[in-house]
Amino acid sequence: MTAFDAMHDALFADANMAVAAMVEPFGGGVAMACRAILSQPTEVLGVAGMEIAADTTIVEVRRSEIPSPQAGDTVVTLDAAGGETGRYIVQGEPKLDDLRIVWTLDTRPQGI
Numbered sequence: 001m002t003a004f005d006a007m008h009d010a011l012f013a014d015a016n017m018a019v020a021a022m023v024e025p026f027g028g029g030v031a032m033a034c035r036a037i038l039s040q041p042t043e044v045l046g047v048a049g050m051e052i053a054a055d056t057t058i059v060e061v062r063r064s065e066i067p068s069p070q071a072g073d074t075v076v077t078l079d080a081a082g083g084e085t086g087r088y089i090v091q092g093e094p095k096l097d098d099l100r101i102v103w104t105l106d107t108r109p110q111g112i
Contacts, residue, residue, distance in 0.1 A: 008101050012037065012062060019077050019085075023061065026072030026090075034065035036075060057088055059105040069094045069103055074110060087111075 012018045012035040021036040037060040045052045059075050069090060077086040088107035095104045 004099050004101060008062060020080075020082075021059075021061070021078060022076045023066050023069060024074040024076060026070055026074075031076075032066055034061050036061050036077065038077070057107045057109070059088060059090075059107050061103050061105065063096065063101055063103055066103060069105055073105075075105065075107060 018035040018037045021034050022031040023034060024031045039058045039060075041056065041058065061069065061075075071090050071092055071094075073090045075088045075090065076084055077088075079085050087110035088105075089110050090105045090107050092106045096102070097104070
């Protein structure tokens with residue numbers, strides 16, 4: 001285990017940084033448990049000479065827990081008791097960090 005692996009393990013274990021989650025594969029299959037770090041930046045998009053602010057949710061998951069996420073997968077966030085707190089659909093191609101440890105998933109709330 002490298003120092004970077006240990007650092008990511010500590011971040012994902014921290015209850016202030018990460019939440020329990022499940023990733024449900026697109027098209028069905030067995031859901032995979034993981035820890036996820038969520039952030040909600042506002043992206044500013046330029047469209048036809050105008051700027052439009054779009055809310056998005058970025059979900060980071062460890063490759064060791066979710067080896068091959070794909071567009072269309074559903075990320076379900078859970079509270080401490082295992083109850084569902086949110087559902088997000090992965091949109092676009094997941095991106096793996098340079099060290100190949102963490103996936104970054106661009107998501108939207110389910111139902112939108």
